[in-house]
Amino acid sequence: MTVGDSAATPLSFRRSLSLTTRAWLATLVAVAVMVADARFDWLTPLRDGVSVLVRPLVAAGQWPFRVWEMLERTTIDVVALQKENAELRRQVLTLSAQIWEGAAARRENDRLRALLGFAPMPGTRLLPAQVLYDSPDPFSRRIVIDRGSNHGIQPGLAVAAAKGLVGQVTRVQPLVSEVTLMTHERMRIPVTVARTGMRGILWGRGEGALQLRDVLGEWSVAEGDEVVTSGLDGLFPTGLPVGRVTRVEHGGQVEPLVFVTPFEAGERWRQLLVLVRDETVAP
Amino acid sequence: MIVTLLAALALDLIPRPWMAVWGPEATLLTLTFWALRAPAWTGFxxxxxxxxxxxxxxxxxxxxxxxxAIWxxxxxxxxxSRVLWFGPLGQAAHLVWLWAGALALQVAVRWLVVGDGIVAYGYLLAPLWMALLWPLWYAVLLWPQRWRAVMPKHRV
Incomplete structure (x- = not known):
């Protein structure tokens, strides 16, 4: 045996990198992974692959909640169920009337657009999705839904609940998707004030708040105005309810500060609707 | 070790709306335990x-x-050697600073590198809950080893 012959050196006498050096190397790897994922989106295949592997663990973690929900369903109060049923029947009648009115308006709109020579409006279908969980990531306001690329979901699609817009699909994996809530600091939604037609951009401000900024033309907005999507980004459908103007401050600034409270601000949804453009619906 | 890490991952992936971000990190607790008890097996x-x-x-x-987790x-x-000299409560008093420092480093690096600020400040309470949970965690993870130690000698 010669000195320095690593193959012949007993295991306990071999020297490797120190603990601290190895920690720094691992830190470099972690930072590189962060940058590659967050800045350049290079690790989507890795994320997709690992998400399929992690899925059984997520399901195992959710199993007690599923059992609890099942128990709740089996022990539900009959009187409460009857009341809920009556309320749902009333809502069905009201919604049916609104659907007839909407369909008639749609037909008239299509006819007028055809007369004027405009292209037909792209259709949208509603894909129901179940909220699996809120992301516990402290850096984001996201929820995870049980529909992914296997179900025809694509990044950028709008996600709504009963009263209006909730957020946007920002990451799609084969079996699940992540929805960034519209109150996230990085969310920007092109909107229109329904009463005046004023267009602007709605900025997420976190903590359930939105601010109307970047208005084109003259400001024409008042407290109580309804804000809907303008559809100018080609991602969100036109006219989807977003929120209501709750505060307008003219504090000597060039532009007033306009704050909007979203219609869907509960962040406790169980079922949501993904607004899928017709061409993206899975067969 | 692998089974406990998988169980901790499943625990961390449980939806917990009542403590969405400030709850204890089961995976970090389990990695800490194995780094203390089996450092040769708990690599980066x-x-x-x-x-x-x-x-x-x-x-x-x-x-x-x-x-x-790395830090x-x-x-x-x-x-x-120093941490294991203490009982579980004393260990928690040492480890809470380690967890707090590591999470603070994570927040700082993510802010510097990715540009994301923290949006849920309750996250900073996580080390405290982890310290409170540590004695129980330590006892549960150590239990199979204690059980093995008291097994009859004729059993292998």
Whole structure:
């Protein structure tokens, strides 16, 4: 045996990198992974692959909640169920009337657009999705839904609940998707004030708040105005309810500060609707 | 070890709306335990793998949990002789600073590198809950080893 012959050196006498050096190397790897994922989106295949592997663990973690929900369903109060049923029947009648009115308006709109020579409006279908969980990531306001690329979901699609817009699909994996809530600091939604037609951009401000900024033309907005999507980004459908103007401050600034409270601000949804453009619906 | 890490991952992926971000990190607790009790088996490669799986499950940026976990494992291995000299409560008093420092580093690096600020400040309470949970965690993870120690000698 010669000195320095690593193959012949007993295991306990071999020297490797120190603990601290190895920690720094691992830190470099972690930072590189962060940058590659967050800045350049290079690790989507890795994320997709690992998400399929992690899925059984997520399901195992959710199993007690599923059992609890099942128990709740089996022990539900009959009187409460009857009341809920009556309320749902009333809502069905009201919604049916609104659907007839909407369909008639749609037909008239299509006819007028055809007369004027405009292209037909792209259709949208509603894909129901179940909220699996809120992301516990402290850096984001996201929820995870049980529909992914296997179900025809694509990044950028709008996600709504009963009263209006909730957020946007920002990451799609084969079996699940992540929805960034519209109150996230990085969310920007092109909107229109329904009463005046004023267009602007709605900025997420976190903590359930939105601010109307970047208005084109003259400001024409008042407290109580309804804000809907303008559809100018080609991602969100036109006219989807977003929120209501709750505060307008003219504090000597060039532009007033306009704050909007979203219609869907509960962040406790169980079922949501993904607004899928017709061409993206899975067969 | 692998079974406990998988169980901790499943625990961390449980939807917990009542403590969405400030709850204890089961994976970090388990990695700390194994870094103290079996440092030769708890390397940075394993730490990276487990942390990335957790990030994928949570929909977080990949690598952010790893950043905290790496330095927790480093600290636990570096000071294991001192930490193990104490009982579980004394260990928790030492480890809480390690967890707090690692999570603070994670927040700082993510802010510097990715540009994301923290939006849920309750997250900063997580080390406190982890310290409170540590004695129970330590006892549960140590239990199979105690059980083996009291097994009859004729059983292998």
């Amino acid at each position: 490669g394993l730490t990276l793998l487990v942390s990335i799986a957790l990030d994928v499950g949570r929909g977080a940026v990949l690598g952010q949990t790893a950043l905290a 927790v494992v480093w600290g636990a291995q570096k000071w294991r």
